[in-house]
Amino acid sequence: MGVVQGDQMVLNIGPQHPSTHGVLRLEVMTDGEIVSEIKPHLGYLHRCFEKHSENVTYEQVIPFTDRCDYLASMNSNFGYVVAMEELMEIKVPDRVEYIRIIMGELNRVASHLLALGVYGLDIGAFTPFLYMLRDRERILDMFEYTCGARLLYNYMWVGGVSHDLPKDFEKICFGFLDYFEPQIDEYNNLLTYNKIFVERTADVGVIPADVAISYGVSGPNLRGSGVNWDVRKDESYSIYDRFEFDVPVGDGKFGTLGDCFDRYWVRMLEIKESVKIIRQALKDIPSGDVHQALPKKIRPPKGSVYRRTESPRGDLGYYIISDGSPVPSRVKMRSPAFTALSCLDEVSKGWMISDVIAILGSLDIVLGEIDR
């Protein structure tokens, strides 16, 4: 009987594939079903955001930042205006700060709901997807009531916000939060404690903490590996220091520390913390004029600034260089999903192809942000 000769097979996943969260092409070298190397190919959604931002004014860049991370566009706007206000040394009124935090945290909940729903869909569970999207629609209704748009808002402007909260927004929002908190237990029953889900995600795709820091991984992916780093607490911006909330950190609940289940569990706990922050903000929100501090003409002084904020995917950073004219000289967006995707090769060596899909889903990438 002769020896069986094995050979490497190259499998191409994407760019059009239901599980790749967008247009991503993965060139996977496998020995049968076991993966030995993955080469991601990007750039299928490269929409020249940085070239556009050198040719339009500072205010006109904000709709382009919306479209980069389209699942959490309030947070993308937030990062840009925080960096601009640091460059121009503008102090916004308190009401604007509270409104920004409410909208940012609501969008964080919506983004996590979609990420977890689609993750369940990747693993094979269809029902949590429908339930989570149903609740996300209620959040999008609230956004539409405030500023008119469902997905891409152009809401946060340098020095303020575009529309004030409508009169009965607080009542609607409290009604939603009271309805929503028991739903989290329903999601846990459906997905978190589901034996099949746990077996497919626990111990799979472990990212050790030092590897994660060297690859620039941040946000829930880094916290799932046990590192307590949250920009809202450690490099605090806006008025996050006035609110009380915990930072959930993974602890190897069902398997090894830093596996896919830890990242999923950190996101689930973050939804609860965001609900806490929204409740505190709605209770204490002061009155005022939201358009008071809007500058008449945006002409920042010469200089540069790099500021990062916490988006649902991690550390979103903006590097803005200004030369004194109304048009930016350079705007660079440091996207958290770009760094999260870079560690895919190292993390998935030795796992099977279906585990690669589980790892990719747990990293929660958005291709619009990666390719800009």
Next chain:
Amino acid sequence: MGVLENKFQDNVVVASLDKLLGWARSTSPWYFQFGLACCAIEMMASAASRHDLERIGMMPRSSPRQADVMIVAGTVTMKMALRVKKLYEQMADPKYVISMGSCATSGGPYWQHGYHVLKGVDLVVPVDVYVPGCPPRPEALIEGLIKLQEKIQTERPLTRDLV
């Protein structure tokens, strides 16, 4: 009408063959989910709980061979344009294309300085229905799909084209 008048009872339907074929083909078009960017999220939202696309007969398919309609949702870049053409050619006849969103229609907000953005997917594939919006609401997408169904009903596949 003479011979055939009042010959049939109430439970018999008489129709022309064209209209029957049009009705059969238009009421259950399966779509090829070709979500590229932000419009893909609105396409997913219109297939989910609140605006259910399955009630008008559309089911998402991931393989081009099993689909009738290709919904191009999102910006098409130069790198992706060649793949769009290849996937369109892999679909089986009769096939239709819906261009969803302003990026797929004409380049969208990236029309002016986008060196890598294709100014409209109709430069590579023939488009039947354009749905405007950035992103279009799920209701707008459903209206576009119903217009496509009306268009399919007016086709006459059995008649040879007059040269």
Next chain:
Amino acid sequence: MTIEEIKITLTNKFSGSIIENEELSDKQIEVEGSKWLEIATFMRDDPNLSFDQLECITGVDTGEDATLQSRYNLHSMEYRHKVEVVINHDKKNPKVPSIEQVWRIGDWFERETYDMFGISYEGHRDLRRILCPDDWEGWPLRKDYEGQESYHGIVVPKIKEEDEWE
């Protein structure tokens, strides 16, 4: 540690390579390109500096005097201090040692700066374009970029100078 102490530590160890430049802000240090790999390894491994996180690499076309710049933002998780390192390149032949072995995210960040500006990183194991297609011509984010005529038969539209509504 404050920025001053970081500058003093680096100047003591690499006296020739730290350049004094008044145009930079007080958070930025200018470094000469040829010794960048040793400086980066020292900044990561020294127990007092311990810069273990590379936040961002930004390529800049300053638009004047034919210079390109790379700006590296570094951060330490242990001491929570940050610094920004600026390196100038000559536009005709921009190159700098690659630091992808020091911080693993440098791999993709350097590929992106190469794709957009044409700065070549010596010692990088796999330097190829990451966002634009492999056979794209030109360096898009330079200020004097002219788009190519067509790509595989599809016409590439020219970048318009001013608003033209036809």
